[in-house]
Amino acid sequence: MATLIAPRDFSPIEDAENLKKACQGWGTDESAVISILGHRNLFQRRLIRSAYEEIYHEDLIAQLQSELTGHFEKAVCHWILDPADRDALLLNSELRKLAPNHRVIVEIACIRSPEDLLGVRRAYRFRYKQSLEEDIACHTTDTLRKILVALVSAYRYDGDEINEEMAESEARILHDEIHGNNPVHEETIRILSTRSKAQLNATFNHYKDIYKTSITKGLTGDSEYLPMLRTAIRCINDPKKYLAKVLWSVINTVGTDQEALSRVIIDSAEKDLKGIKEVFLRRNNVPLEEAVARDTTGDYKNFLLALLGSEEAS
Amino acid sequence: MATLIAPRDFSPIEDAENLKKACQGWGTDESAVISILGHRNLFQRRLIRSAYEEIYHEDLIAQLQSELTGHFEKAVCHWILDPADRDALLLNSELRKLAPNHRVIVEIACIRSPEDLLGVRRAYRFRYKQSLEEDIACHTTDTLRKILVALVSAYRYDGDEINEEMAESEARILHDEIHGNNPVHEETIRILSTRSKAQLNATFNHYKDIYKTSITKGLTGDSEYLPMLRTAIRCINDPKKYLAKVLWSVINTVGTDQEALSRVIIDSAEKDLKGIKEVFLRRNNVPLEEAVARDTTGDYKNFLLALLGSEEAS
Known part of the structure; x- marks a missing residue:
């Protein structure tokens, strides 16, 4: 469920006018920006x-x-x-970096719904x-390229039907390839990038049943590819568990990765x-709001807390 | 441009009623079916x-x-x-065959617009x-699988901008891979399945300029893959030229491949x-209508001629 708290009734024109007011004069009224935009859903934003563009002939984002x-500006x-x-x-700015974090690509490719992923490709x-x-x-090579291109090109079936027999046989294929000597992983990439999520989860369960260990356990090594395979799985x-772990590791790293936190x-x-x-x-035995509040400051902190649905922020 | 001749004004209800009449009693009035459906565009069909379903609670196609x-039934x-x-x-019925004609996959993947190809994947x-x-x-292996999966998963940029420098460098990459000893063709498949059509055509032109021969010339061999690479290129x-060639070879084969003709x-x-x-x-110095008329018979012939915009058919 969402954490965003947005009012049922709102006036886009009033909001646009108040945002303009917040930007006028000496200094900006950041708290007004947060109290408006931190409480509006996608449709309202x-x-x-549009209203801002209409009234002031200016793009709100550019303003x-x-x-x-x-970080506050970027997040808003x-x-x-x-x-x-x-x-x-996000994908493009990652790809333009000298050392891109390919996890962002895997995260977007594997967590978004198949239809949303098409939308991302269209927007790109x-x-x-x-x-x-x-x-x-263009930016990658070898097996890393193969898995990334395959994952972003996927348009999985997203129904719930599962073929248990296939799940079992593909669990064995994954095991043989991951623990075999062939680093090419062709079948692994095919399975990961074409099967539906429901089918893949059945496959991961069969893997656990047969080999008494989670499929991600064996996935260590020096390559750039294996961590991406692990991330995809x-x-x-379990996207929620994965994202909770991302947040935890971000918050616990010296010099918090604010980009990941915002993302x-x-x-x-x-x-x-x-x-x-x-x-x-x-x-982690600590509320996310508390961890975020400890690790961020000022308007950026208040904005994130607003999105987290925290009382503090308003 | 289209060959279909469809009236501006038409009544879906009248058409539905006339189609029902054509199906009633002893025997079917095939010429009525042709004179209606052979002259209606997608929107009208x-x-x-819908009107047929509404009035008779029956799907027109099932009827x-x-x-x-x-072949007439299948075509209609x-x-x-x-x-x-x-x-x-078409793709599914090809894949279910003992000896699928993979050209159909390549044809659909490479001739449809990027947006239409997404529509096909959605419908599938x-x-x-x-x-x-x-x-x-699931139905293919090795390099054949790689090229087919990559081509159907493509969502190319479809603007006209071209990077000539890249076209030249990729023409050389294609040449080196095609004429080298490495049968893996990774770069070839990457280039063919990700670059825009305009960019690829610039690359093919550079290939011709540099090596004084068309890129498809060298593409022979025993593999199942090379003919597909050739077909994709x-x-x-030149999709028109390709399809004209398909029609010519279909018509000139003993036991015409009516499926391809209809397709x-x-x-x-x-x-x-x-x-x-x-x-x-x-x-070929012969009009397509004449070639089709010589090679087909009966209602099937009349239907194809109607779609070809031929006077004979009406």
Whole structure:
């Protein structure tokens, strides 16, 4: 469930006017920005952006980019974007880095619904005039390239039907390939990138039953590929647990990876951030809001807490 | 341009009623079926099918399947289907054969627009409760599998911008891989399945400039893969020429491949069958209608001629 608290009734024109007011004069009224945008759902944010454009002939995002700074600015602007467009932006900015974090690609490819992933590819093509898979293929090689291109190109069936026999036989194929001497992993990549999530989870369960260990256990090594395979399996197997772990590791790293923190909270605030918060609390014995509040400061902190549905923020 | 001749004004209810009449009593009035359905565009056929369902609580396709026979029945029923759904059906029936004609997969993957190809994948998932690439991967192995899965998973950028420098460098990569000793063809498949069609055509032109021969020339061998690579390049390079060649070879084979004949004519009748006819005439010195009329008989012949916009048929 979502954590975002948005009012039923709202006026996009009033919101646009108040955002303009917050940006005028000396300094910006950041708390006004948070109290408006931190409490509007996707549909409402779209209307506010349109109203702003209509009234002031200016893009709200461009305006906020010039008024706000740092992680706060980035988070607010990402939050205003449509999710597919935001993902396209995240993927491209990752690919343009000297040392891209390929986990972001795996995360988006494996956690988004098949239809949403198509939306991301469409947004990417529209923004960057090339296909997402084209860009990934140019920036990577070997098995890493194969798994990333296959995962982002996937358009899985998303029904619940499962073929148990196939799940068992594919669990054996995965085991033989992962623990065999052939590093090519062709069948593994085929299975991971074409089967439905329900089918894959049945396969992972059969793996556990047959080999008495989780499939991700054996996945260590020096390659760049194996951690991505591991990430893909974890994202497909239990996205909430995976995202809770991302948040925990982000918060517990010296020099918190604010990009990852924003990414997960912004994307989940209207989806299942409540579920992620529950897993986070259960595993770490500390509420996510508390951990975030300890690790961030100022407007950025207040904005994230607003998205987390925290009272503190308002 | 399309060859189909459809009236501006029409009544879906009248058409539905006349189709019902054609199916009633002893025997079916095939010429009535042809004179109606052979002259209705996609939008009109959709409305007729809905009206038929509404009035008679029966699917028009199921009704015609029970009334008509042979290639005629199959052609009329395929014609009524939405293009994406028809492609999904064609792909699945090909994959279920003992000896599938993989060219059909390449043809659909490389000739349809990127957006239409997504529509085919969506229709496939809806019809068969599994993804197209999943099914292809199960039925194929090695390099053949790699190229087919990559081509159907493609969602190319479809703008006109070209990077000439990249085209030249990739022409060299293609040459080195195709004429080298490495049969893996990883870069070839990456380039063919991710670059935009405009970019690929620039690459093929550079290939010709540098090596003084067409890229398809060297592509012979015993594998199942090389003919598919050749087909993909031809479909991307000049779909009209490719389809005209398919029609010519179909018509000139003993025991004409009626499935291929129907497939090309039905799919192109509302797209660029006029262009294909021109290429056909230029290359073979015989009008396509004449060749089709010589090679088919009865209602099937009349139906194809109607789609070809031939006077004879009406």
